[in-house]
Amino acid sequence: xxxxxxxxxxLALFVFxxxxxxxxxxxxxxxxxxxxxxxxCFMAPFIPGWGFFLPVISRSQTGxxxxxxxxxxxxxxxxxxxxxxxxxxxRYNATFFVIxxxxxxxxxxxxxxxxxxxxxxxxxxxxDSLLMLRSSRTLYNDIHKSQQLLSxxxxxxxxxxxxxxxxxxxLKSVLQKENLQTVSFxxxxxxxxxxxxxxxxxxxxxxxxxxxxxxxxxLPPRNGKSVSALKNECKxxxxxxxxxxxxxxSLETLTGEAVMEFYHSSTQQ
Ligand SMILES: [Zn+2]
Numbered sequence: 001x002x003x004x005x006x007x008x009x010x011l012a013l014f015v016f017x018x019x020x021x022x023x024x025x026x027x028x029x030x031x032x033x034x035x036x037x038x039x040x041c042f043m044a045p046f047i048p049g050w051g052f053f054l055p056v057i058s059r060s061q062t063g064x065x066x067x068x069x070x071x072x073x074x075x076x077x078x079x080x081x082x083x084x085x086x087x088x089x090x091r092y093n094a095t096f097f098v099i100x101x102x103x104x105x106x107x108x109x110x111x112x113x114x115x116x117x118x119x120x121x122x123x124x125x126x127x128d129s130l131l132m133l134r135s136s137r138t139l140y141n142d143i144h145k146s147q148q149l150l151s152x153x154x155x156x157x158x159x160x161x162x163x164x165x166x167x168x169x170x171l172k173s174v175l176q177k178e179n180l181q182t183v184s185f186x187x188x189x190x191x192x193x194x195x196x197x198x199x200x201x202x203x204x205x206x207x208x209x210x211x212x213x214x215x216x217x218x219l220p221p222r223n224g225k226s227v228s229a230l231k232n233e234c235k236x237x238x239x240x241x242x243x244x245x246x247x248x249x250s251l252e253t254l255t256g257e258a259v260m261e262f263y264h265s266s267t268q269q
Contacts, residue, residue, distance in 0.1 A: 074218025
């Protein structure tokens with residue numbers, strides 16, 4: 001990860017200078033920059049693509065107009081094989097941001113993802129939605145343990161996608177220790193982890209722009225919907241991308257950086 005200052009650090013310096021200046025000139029207004037900075041700090045964790053606390057990749061960085069498919073929260077026995085089959089049918093490449101605990105539980109699914117030529121990123125050990133509120137040590141242990149588990153598959157992910165897209169000021173130093181970068185997304189259907197898959201394809205296709213990273217979920221649908229309903233939505237989405245002549249590319253192509261590397265090999269993917 002680049003060691004440049006985060007937006008938060010740069011803004012903090014500016015706010016401090018502005019507050020000092022105001023204190024000497026119009027002291028009654030000196031609190032304003034501090035309040036604005038506090039508002040930014042409060043809102044930033046919940047805006048996935050902002051990159052306030054640390055650099056966040058959320059869409060094309062190379063000028064490529066391609067579209068990236070990313071699937072979060074798997075692997076899942078109910079959905080991973082179905083998604084892999086569809087991806088193979090359309091000859092699409094995707095990145096799976098996996099839950100390490102599930103990869104440990106279903107190793108054959110992780111191997112299937114890798115054997116099909118897709119890439120894998122770290123999406124935490126257990127998808128603890130409150131992970132970013134925990135201590136730096138807990139945050140580090142979670143991410144490190146996930147990296148260790150994934151190393152058993154011969155890979156070292158270079159990208160971390162925070163659970164629920166939430167970041168915090170401590171994440172930057174934790175990720176630096178593991179040589180990970182943060183990746184988010186730029187287009188989603190607000191499916192709530194496949195709780196709301198009605199018209200998922202239609203909702204996404206309306207919003208997609210060249211260079212987008214799409215967020216999808218490798219999870220069985222909830223709220224009474226079947227896996228075949230999810231399959232239909234994925235198929236409709238892939239068909240829609242094809243009809244609109246979008247180029248579905250790998251995450252590497254869109255970011256210009258490797259998603260993961262293989263251990264014991266000079267080949268990087
Ligand atoms: Zn997730």
